[in-house]
Ligand SMILES: N=CN[C@@H](CCC(=O)O)C(=O)O
């Protein structure tokens with residue numbers, strides 16, 4: 001099957017020659033390569049070739065699309081989601097409007113524990129059907145690769161159920177899916193006073209089963225005051241590494257929790273959230289391989305202060321952006337809205353934000369060799385926009401659906 005897209009106004013995020021970038025750092029993020037008046041040929045889901053219309057060769061294709069006035073870019077790589085959940089939590093949203101904080105709701109047994117209660121009452125097939133519907137919805141908005149976490153089971157059966165649902169979605173092959181094991185999301189009520197007991201349960205009973213059934217790619221933990229301490233996080237990450245589960249963790253959402261430093265110490269693929277950052281955290285990230293992944297959707301929805309994207313970019317770091325799609329702190333998996341948030345609230349330029357949502361997002365789930373740029377041999381996973389005036393129109397026109405077609 002050959003698909004030819006021609007007369008593309010601008011083909012964005014192109015990589016030519018044989019060298020491939022694995023991520024984009026600091027100042028380089030302001031640069032988004034592209035070809036004006038371009039064509040692209042996809043063969044059986046892989047980018048076969050592309051170039052300028054003035055040099056287009058004779059091509060026979062099964063489908064030819066005319067993209068006059070339209071932009072084509074690689075699909076979004078959403079490297080942090082909790083897309084598998086049993087029910088929304090709009091009552092907590094109203095409680096917050098009425099004055100409670102996210103942390104107060106969690107301390108009362110709401111929040112993550114609320115989701116865990118619902119998840120453990122929901123059967124696997126319903127969980128799968130609802131999650132699949134959400135997956136299709138974000139794909140239609142341009143997401144072409146996604147990471148999904150467990151963490152609403154908080155017991156052996158519940159965690160396995162979530163991870164099996166994620167695996168089933170992986171097997172559907174709609175888009176590439178990575179799974180993170182996040183039993184260390186909150187302490188279940190019965191372990192509130194017995195942290196040691198829950199950590200032992202994760203390490204000695206859950207992890208071996210998860211690894212044995214090949215259910216996860218990464219090990220996650222919520223390193224935060226009132227959740228998992230630095231020492232507890234370190235033990236969990238060490239245990240995960242014994243089963244080849246690399247860390248990808250929640251860090252510094254509510255406080256400067258030490259999450260960034262412990263993530264860097266264990267060579268985490270990414271440390272995610274980063275609302276609360278200081279010079280020490282930025283210093284720890286410099287010279288590490290760990291990708292700082294910002295989740296401004298959660299800061300927006302919880303009305304918290306935003307992540308210091310400019311400081312991180314100015315420090316030369318490869319910033320990624322992800323949605324954090326979950327029923328509590330960000331009930332949206334829309335990467336197009338995220339693009340607008342990144343520009344308006346994090347003061348990222350459109351080019352920086354697109355780099356953060358494509359190649360750097362791909363790197364934050366180790367998919368940079370197959371996703372995140374337009375390069376020969378990578379997946380032809382593409383967003384084709386409606387006719388638009390320029391690249392900056394995309395984040396500018398927030399809330400408007402400018403996606404005309406998605407190819408995954
Ligand atoms: N902060 C920890 N976990 C999720 C929220 C989970 C929830 O509230 O259900 C997050 O990344 O924001």
Ligand SMILES: [Zn+2]
Nearest residue numbers: 080082250324
């Ligand atoms: Zn999260």
